[in-house]
Amino acid sequence: MVDTTHIVFFSPTHTSAKIARAIGDGIGMERRIETDLTLDESITPIEIKNALTIIAVPVYAGRVAPIALQRIRRLKGENAPVVLVAVYGNRDYEDALVELRDETTRLGFTPLAAGAFIGEHSYSRPGMPVAEGRPDANDLQIAEQFGKDCLKKLKNSEAPADFFIKGNVPYRYVAPSTPAAPLCTEECFACGECIEICPTHAIYLNQEGKIETEIAKCIKCCACVKECPNGARIFDTPYTPMLHEKCAARREPELFL
Ligand SMILES: Cc1cc2nc3c(=O)[nH]c(=O)nc-3n(C[C@H](O)[C@H](O)[C@H](O)COP(=O)(O)O)c2cc1C
Ligand code: SF4
Ligand code: SF4
Incomplete structure (x- = not known):
């Protein structure tokens, strides 16, 4: 008997978390557990x-x-039963949902439904936005309705049938990327906020009390860039202008169930 909604996410810039919670709202079970894996290395x-x-x-x-x-x-x-959610920055999600389906099946879950949603791109910047402000009210409403539909599907089927999810196996090859990390500018007043929110604990205060980043640990999630209260962290990547130019057309959530 399924009596609980368990929401699990990894979400450095909070967009995946927002979508997951909205789907949870739609499911609406009284008992709700949340597992945030963003900072949790256990x-x-x-x-x-x-x-x-x-x-x-x-x-x-x-x-x-x-x-x-x-x-x-x-x-x-x-x-x-598991609802699979991939959140992407308005370029594409390619094979992420099928990869998530395969991994969660190996972990013992039974996929029930899947959704690809849009979140503001990690590399989006003021003056060069990419999917700025996503997920917005419309996305969250779609996510909530999706949650309702997932619950309906669960109630109507003894064992969830196979369903189509867009994506390919073998998954897209990803070449190892060049190590890089955001730079810390003179604006930094060493408040330590970025140290607290870095998912890989790559940021630390050196002996002179200055902020340093261990480049090898950085996953380029840009949480520190977006959360710094003084705008002191900058991740200068050629992807930002490229995405701003090529991925401006609004994409909408895609649902599979
Ligand atoms: C290293 C890196 C690679 C990314 N690759 C893609 C991509 O292939 N397609 C895309 O649309 N967005 C891509 N994004 C953007 C994120 O998927 C998007 O911003 C997402 O909303 C971040 O989720 P979060 O807010 O839960 O951290 C990438 C972001 C980073 C940091
Ligand atoms: S959050 Fe910003 S101001 Fe605070 S320590 Fe980090 S870079 Fe410096
Ligand atoms: S240092 Fe790297 S991994 Fe840590 S929050 Fe900043 S971008 Fe993300």
Whole structure:
């Protein structure tokens, strides 16, 4: 008997979390558990049974963000039905949803439905926006309705049937990327906020009390850039103008159930 909604996400810039919560609102079960894996490096297993589970992850390079994949491997789904959610920055999600389906099946979940949603791109900047402000009210309303439809599907089917999810196997090849990290400018007043919110704990204060970043640990999520209260962190990448120019046309959520 499924009596709980269990919301799981990895979400450095909060867009995957917003979508996951809106789907949870739509499902509307009284008992609701939230597991935020963004800052959680523990490997202690999390067993999930009798819960309609939502797993939401960002898309990096058309695949599930590798660190999100790593973090969700703690989950043990004891046949729990799962709603798969990939959130991408208005370029494309390519094979992320099929990859998430395959991984969660290996972890013991039973996929029930899947959705690709749009979130403001990690590389979006003031003056050069990419999907700025997404998910917006319309996206969240679609997510909430999707949650309702997922619950309906669960109630109407003894064992969820196979359903189509867009994407390919083998998954898109992703070449190793050049290590890089945001720069810290003179505007930094060493408040430590970025240290707290970095999902890989790549940022630290050096002996002179200055902010440093361990480049090898940085996943370029841009959480520190977006959260710095003084706009002191800058990630200068040629992708920003390219995405701003080529991915301006609004994309809409795609749902599979
Ligand atoms: C390294 C990296 C690669 C990304 N690759 C893609 C991509 O292939 N397609 C896309 O549309 N967005 C891509 N994005 C943007 C994120 O998917 C998007 O901003 C998402 O909303 C971030 O989720 P979060 O807010 O939960 O962290 C990428 C972001 C980063 C940091
Ligand atoms: S959040 Fe900004 S101001 Fe605070 S320590 Fe980090 S870079 Fe400096
Ligand atoms: S240092 Fe890198 S990994 Fe850490 S928050 Fe900033 S962009 Fe993300």
